[in-house]
Amino acid sequence: MSETDDIFEPAPSSLQDLIDNDLDGLLDAPEKPKKVTSSDRLERAFLEIVEFRRVHGRQPSSTTREIAERKLGARLDGILTNNEKIAVLRHLDTEYDLLAVEAAPESLGDLLASDELDDLLGDESGILDVSDLPVIKRPEAPDSVAHRVKAQDFGQFVPLFKAKHAELAEGTYKLMPFTGMDLIREGAFFVLNGVMCFVAEVGEDVDLIVGGKPRQKQRLRVVFENGTESAMYRQSLMTRLYETQGQVLARTSHDASEVLDADVESGHIYVLQSLSKDPLVAGMKDLHKIGFSTTTVETRIKNAANSPTYLMAPVKVLADYRLYNVRASWLEHLLHRVFAEVRLNLTQVDRKGRDYDPSEWFVVPLETINKAVAMIMSGEITEYVYEKALQRLVERD
Structure with a gap:
């Protein structure tokens, strides 16, 4: 045997011998990295906040100009608004009680008495100092x-x-x-x-x-x-x-x-007040015209002073209900039925001397008309009638 023969170990006779003689762990399979879960990421993110608290002796602020601290502060603010996240992280919050959520004040007095409002504008941190910030140029005029x-x-x-x-x-x-x-x-x-x-x-x-x-x-x-x-x-x-x-x-x-x-506009229901100087009309309280128009009300009443429909006088628009997805003419007809008992009984004479009985004028308060429109739209009107003596809508018996 030569001098070099005793330097080498005999070759393994089997696969098992090869494994048994792997003293350096060359044949060990690398461990499969553990999958990082959302909880792992959340815990890691929270531990960064804990480390900031440990180093700086205070919680990170979400309003500071320091970007890194502001990021941590915003992260903590987000955690504190989520009860599920708080529950997941509670076991890591053993040193500084960062996850403690203060009870909301029960009254305005409690809020004003809290320490958080003391010296609100003292601003020792300089957060409110904007002197070195660039002036924001508004693209539009203030009135826009x-x-x-x-x-x-x-x-x-x-x-x-x-x-x-x-x-x-x-x-x-x-x-x-x-x-x-x-x-x-x-x-x-x-x-x-x-x-x-x-x-x-x-x-x-x-x-x-x-x-x-x-x-x-x-x-x-x-x-x-x-x-x-x-x-x-x-x-x-x-x-x-x-x-x-x-x-x-x-x-x-x-x-x-x-x-x-x-949603298609179907017309206008309008309520008008007469500006007539005729003592019979001018002295009549709560006299209103309830009408319907497919055009604008301004267009409709343009020639009011010359029309017996408008009592041969100018009128004032008190309400203009722009209706969508409703047959405005149907609504007008229903309003006329509701107030039929107080329809104006008056004959007008037009410019050609012909008699005309305006049928859309009613002696009823404006607020009652508004309420009737609302009740018709909501379907409640079927349970109410107009009581002339009380000048309001009352429930049916």
Whole structure:
């Protein structure tokens, strides 16, 4: 045997010998990496917040200018709004009680007495100091920014909102996700931040310079169910609906893209007050004309002073109900039936000397007319009658 023969081990005689002699673990199979779950990622993210608390001695803020800290602060804020996440992470929160959620104040007095409002504007951190921030250049003039104001003639829109709620309740209408600008047209109903709103008018195109480029925009008249209205731009309403995951009201048998084919303006029911100087007419309290028109009311009454229908005198528009998906002529007829007992009994003489009996004038308070319209739209009117002596609608016996 040569001198080198004792340097080498004899070759393994079997596979088992090979495995047994693998002292360095060369034949060991690498461990399969463990799959990272959403809970693992959540725990890892929370431990970063814990480490920040340990190093800095305070919780991360979601309002600071430091991007890394703001990210951690926003993450913690998100966790604290989710009870499921809090339950998953509770076992990791043993040092600093980061997941403790304070009970909401039970009253305004409790809120004002809390320490959080002490020295609110002291701002030792400098968060409110914006002196070194760039000035924001507004692309539009200040008067182009729409704010909500008290809705003018809100009473005429109340029946429309009531009708839509009734149709939602009975299933003829449904709420669908807002899908795009094409849905924003006159007559459409939306839900924005939990409040139903109605696009009452769409204005003409306005040329504006936005971001240095010419753009055309349209002002809307958007009436909200809470009694306010806004003259926002069409694009602004679209943005708000997208941001808040707004909804559009559509007929159950239609999809959202057809909603406006279903919501068609069917006419106007209007209420007028006579401006006649005839003592017989001028001295009559609560005298109102309830009429129907397929054109604008302004167009309809343009020649009122020369028409016996309008008592041969100018008139004042007190209400203009723009109706959608309702036979306006049917509604007018029903209103006339409700107030038939107080129909004006008066004969007028026209310019040619002919007698004329105006049939659309009634001695009834305006608020009662408004209530009747609302009840007709909601279906409640069948349970009520008009009581002349009380000048209001009362339940049937």
